[in-house]
Amino acid sequence: MEHYHFGRLRALAHMGADRSGAFRYGALAVAWLALWRLSAVMQYDPHASLWFPPAGLTLAAMLVMGWRAIPVLVPCAIVATFWIDRIYGTGLPARALLVSGIVFALAHCLSYGLGALVMRRAIRRSTSPSTPVVVTAFLLVSALASLSATVLGIRGLEATGLIAASAPPLWLPWWIGDLAGALVLTPLFVGLLSWRYPQIEPWLGGLSFLPQSRGSGTYAGKLALEMLVVIVVLAANAYLGTPEAAFAMFFLILPQMWVVYTESPFRGALSIALVSTAIAVLVALFGITRDALVYQFAICVIAASAYFGFAVPALVAQNRHLSELAATDGLTGAATKTHFFECSERELADAHSQGLPVSLLVMDIDRFKAINDGYGHAAGDQILLNLVRTLRHQLRQSDLIGRFGGDEFMVLLPGLALDRAEATAERLRRALTELRMPGPGLGFSVSFGVAAIGDGESIMEAFRRADERLLAAKRSPHPADETVT
Numbered sequence: 001m002e003h004y005h006f007g008r009l010r011a012l013a014h015m016g017a018d019r020s021g022a023f024r025y026g027a028l029a030v031a032w033l034a035l036w037r038l039s040a041v042m043q044y045d046p047h048a049s050l051w052f053p054p055a056g057l058t059l060a061a062m063l064v065m066g067w068r069a070i071p072v073l074v075p076c077a078i079v080a081t082f083w084i085d086r087i088y089g090t091g092l093p094a095r096a097l098l099v100s101g102i103v104f105a106l107a108h109c110l111s112y113g114l115g116a117l118v119m120r121r122a123i124r125r126s127t128s129p130s131t132p133v134v135v136t137a138f139l140l141v142s143a144l145a146s147l148s149a150t151v152l153g154i155r156g157l158e159a160t161g162l163i164a165a166s167a168p169p170l171w172l173p174w175w176i177g178d179l180a181g182a183l184v185l186t187p188l189f190v191g192l193l194s195w196r197y198p199q200i201e202p203w204l205g206g207l208s209f210l211p212q213s214r215g216s217g218t219y220a221g222k223l224a225l226e227m228l229v230v231i232v233v234l235a236a237n238a239y240l241g242t243p244e245a246a247f248a249m250f251f252l253i254l255p256q257m258w259v260v261y262t263e264s265p266f267r268g269a270l271s272i273a274l275v276s277t278a279i280a281v282l283v284a285l286f287g288i289t290r291d292a293l294v295y296q297f298a299i300c301v302i303a304a305s306a307y308f309g310f311a312v313p314a315l316v317a318q319n320r321h322l323s324e325l326a327a328t329d330g331l332t333g334a335a336t337k338t339h340f341f342e343c344s345e346r347e348l349a350d351a352h353s354q355g356l357p358v359s360l361l362v363m364d365i366d367r368f369k370a371i372n373d374g375y376g377h378a379a380g381d382q383i384l385l386n387l388v389r390t391l392r393h394q395l396r397q398s399d400l401i402g403r404f405g406g407d408e409f410m411v412l413l414p415g416l417a418l419d420r421a422e423a424t425a426e427r428l429r430r431a432l433t434e435l436r437m438p439g440p441g442l443g444f445s446v447s448f449g450v451a452a453i454g455d456g457e458s459i460m461e462a463f464r465r466a467d468e469r470l471l472a473a474k475r476s477p478h479p480a481d482e483t484v485t
Ligand SMILES: Nc1nc2c(ncn2[C@@H]2O[C@H](COP(=O)(O)OP(=O)(O)OP(=O)(O)O)[C@@H](O)[C@H]2O)c(=O)[nH]1
Pocket: 331, 364, 365, 366, 367, 368, 369, 370, 372, 376, 377, 378, 379, 380, 381, 384, 405, 406, 407, 474
């Protein structure tokens, strides 16, 4: 009976996997053919699209699925060849079309498949590839794979009679169109697929392509600005009739980099795809296909720069995190020694310029080593944490708390002269003495050294004086003898 159950479950699981696999392959085929139809709309010369979206999907599919994508992509490319015949009426017999289709399919799929294979290997070899490494590999692979697809595609179609050998040189518009398709769409598709297949996340060079809903209004505004640039440049080109006006499209890099630096990678990649589509459609609408090559180059340059730009927000966030780590003591959250002295010098100059007094407290837990030895270092850590929490609770927001090291802390008290600073130290000493650890009810005491910082005196000089007073306080008879047990 159990066997029967397991058998049935396994069969059901297989059916589920088969169904989701069939759905995946079906969706890939539909998407590829839809993009191919879109590229036919964007064609400005036979076999030359402003950008060729299927190249982006082929490269993304081969990157994510490997050679398993071939059984879907090859039939799609063959179907597309027959579709060309339906649209343009090539006059070739079905047998010749089939041969042309197979040649085109092999040239296209093998070129991008090989490129994807090289990139998969390169990324697998490096343990955690950074954004610039992934982008460089992607640009090189896209350029070489699209060049190979172009050369093999043209030679194959000439040999099978789909295009005349005497046709005007096709290779540059074909290559740049394919390259633009790969550059514009591959990162977006791989990013979209990473939502479902987390195992490909490391290939994104540490970038997260997850969608976000925050700030959609401002993103829409930036997109609108990009579209405005596209429309103005293309309208000016159409109106002025001068090919030089087409070069103004390179200005699009400014709003595009604004999006890249301020929005998520997903939004950056999406805006590249949207403006590239808008350029292709409007070039056809305005009838300015004679300058198509300039727009193709503009799309490639803008997309490539944008991907390198993805590294910048990640580096800024990393830098912020590292400077926070360098400025804050990891255990207690107090300022580190270096950060404390840097901030204190600024506060001191500020207060003295306003004629305000500034004092410095230095404190050290009594017989802390005995606490560590008797109750363990975790208990010692808890005491350090509680001490800083109590200081924060007792002090003003403007007072700066720093950890000198070990169990020694310091507090800068702007606006307090020596008498008020000594009163503060006494208040803190009492509050800390009352503090007890939960569990063993362990208490502790703290010794203080206080110094007022004179005009023209450095923070280090004042620290030395306060530290001497702290040592003197430590040597005098002490309540620590009663509290540490
Ligand atoms: N739990 C814990 N212990 C620390 C940390 N940093 C330093 N210590 C310990 O703090 C103790 C400081 O010892 P001492 O400098 O001899 O100071 P003390 O025992 O308080 O002696 P007096 O200052 O003379 O009262 C050492 O045992 C260090 O190992 C920390 O982050 N966590």
